[in-house]
Amino acid sequence: MRQERAVRTRRLILDAAASVFDERGYEAATIGEVLARAGVTKGALYFHFPSKRALAEGVLGEQFAGFVLAPRVSKLQELVDMGLALAYRMRCRPVVSASARLSLGQEMGAVFGTWTIRTWLDATERVLREAQEQGELLPQVDVAESAWVFSAAWTGVQVYSHTLSGREDLVERVCALFEHLLPSVAVPAVLGRLVIDPARAAEVALEGERLAAEAGEPAGLDGVGAPA
């Protein structure tokens, strides 16, 4: 019971912190405002997060947590589903959009950006490597290079969609990106069967959040936690 309450309190604090970081950015955010929005005691907040930096790291850890993707038969489909689910969650979950703001922001990007980027890059490389092992990739593909291009390009799409449409078109643009990138890495037989469809994004995201909730712990990409 006690533990359950602690988990709920931590959740309340992270959601409040995410909304404050998302609106104000890291520098302007104050612990006082997080306290007010979370409606918890100062002691409870400092028990979970001893500093503003720890709060930001907690929010960043959530970007890939609270979501577990069930393995797909096609690893390239798994790559598409990862990208679609993150796009959906970045639009609809403050804790995910706040993470993007923290890690791409001007002042804190140097501190938080590297961790987020490396996590996303590693997850992309892992699934592309599995795709290669089961013969889904064209022979000339350099997995490390393609993983870099896929995840960097995904981030650029996020930045553009955020700036130009408030992320309104993020899911559709991520689909367009995959349609542009996949022909240069996928063997034709796999390419023809990939489902790259905006309607799939919500479905995959909600399924993944349900799986994470059932697992009890937020597991994230390969069980990654908060930045070190």
Add this chain to the structure above:
Amino acid sequence: MRQERAVRTRRLILDAAASVFDERGYEAATIGEVLARAGVTKGALYFHFPSKRALAEGVLGEQFAGFVLAPRVSKLQELVDMGLALAYRMRCRPVVSASARLSLGQEMGAVFGTWTIRTWLDATERVLREAQEQGELLPQVDVAESAWVFSAAWTGVQVYSHTLSGREDLVERVCALFEHLLPSVAVPAVLGRLVIDPARAAEVALEGERLAAEAGEPAGLDGVGAPA
């Protein structure tokens, strides 16, 4: 003579402002520091740029100015050359890298980001449209969508390279991006003849800067000036 001196003074101020914005970001930059680095009088600075915001806009205007790309026979080669030259200049010209910092920064991104993104997007769309008119694109290509994907992905590559390597690998990564994207838009006969080579970046950038200097005025992408 008088005009020549005014141009030189404006240049000194913009270079100083670029280095200050690049190091400190918009919020922390002060006009005092720009004055000190430029070595000009306060009156001269305020004559050219009446506010910090005007200074930032001047720097942003330079991102695409001071560079003129001679038209290429292949418009897809022109697209590659635009991307390579910007990558080279972003690595080696403070006025260009400061622009990226201003337009992707957390606080001022909302103000300056849209203009920079739209300028880059429009230039990409224009050259892709020309490529389509002369039969370089596959029939199913949606020019507006592809232009969006190409320029957003370019920006993501810039963000990743900046965060992970201080832009050390930017030119190589931009080449890798083009190699991933072009097969989905170019007809095979054109694709096979495109030169996508890091060694080309410096060459194209320096040629374009020489052309701009000869033209007397910084012309930029389609003669674009500072943001409105």
